Amino acid sequence: GPKVLQIPSHQIIDMGQMVTLNCDPVSNHLYFYWYKQILGQQMEFLVNFYNGKVMEKSKLFKDQFSVERPDGSYFTLKIQPTALEDSAVYFCASSTLTGVQDTQYFGPGTRLLVL
Amino acid sequence: AQSVTQPDARVTVSEGASLQLRCKYSYSGTPYLFWYVQYPRQGLQLLLKYYSGDPVVQGVNGFEAEFIKSNSSFHLRKASVHWSDSAMYFCAVSAWGFASALTFGSGTKVIPCLP
Numbered sequence: 125g126p127k128v129l130q131i132p133s134h135q136i137i138d139m140g141q142m143v144t145l146n147c148d149p150v151s152n153h154l155y156f157y158w159y160k161q162i163l164g165q166q167m168e169f170l171v172n173f174y175n176g177k178v179m180e181k182s183k184l185f186k187d188q189f190s191v192e193r194p195d196g197s198y199f200t201l202k203i204q205p206t207a208l209e210d211s212a213v214y215f216c217a218s219s220t221l222t223g224v225q226d227t228q229y230f231g232p233g234t235r236l237l238v239l
Numbered sequence: 240a241q242s243v244t245q246p247d248a249r250v251t252v253s254e255g256a257s258l259q260l261r262c263k264y265s266y267s268g269t270p271y272l273f274w275y276v277q278y279p280r281q282g283l284q285l286l287l288k289y290y291s292g293d294p295v296v297q298g299v300n301g302f303e304a305e306f307i308k309s310n311s312s313f314h315l316r317k318a319s320v321h322w323s324d325s326a327m328y329f330c331a332v333s334a335w336g337f338a339s340a341l342t343f344g345s346g347t348k349v350i351p352c353l354p
Binding site for chain 2: 155159172219230233
């Protein structure tokens, strides 16, 4: 089936540094998402993005977070500055936004460890 | 706001036996409901989804789920479990469409064992 890729698979950084997580969505998809899963907890929605704009965001999407997708490139999640509580697995997803055929396709996740 | 409860963190089932994974949701409107499976080091994969119509919905790999509105439940079933079904299973709900933000349950780990 359609594949969403995430780069890198793992990232270790020091608290206070900036990190950018990259997502390569399915090629004809228009709607993009980030979810966060802290170890041992359930996956939680962060944000979704369409046509260059944030459409929905949760309370977990702090001011230090930003998303963008420059033309034809990766959909990115940037955290600046990072905090210890940002350690988690971040999943990217994409969908076509065509109605009943919509399905969110998920990437394998980026494991972020903030020290 | 919506929420999802998966009361069983782990389910051990003999190969060849039937499986039921429980899911209850809370949402005041008409929910969009999903079951996803996650294999180790992979992204989530959609098993099935439901919004309307026949309350028993068929999915991939022999899975099905039944929507029971009166009970706010969307339990997942499989008639005969195979060792390859070993994975985490997540129930999810969204509010306004298949492409909107997903609220996940905490997941159920399925552990097939020899009969």
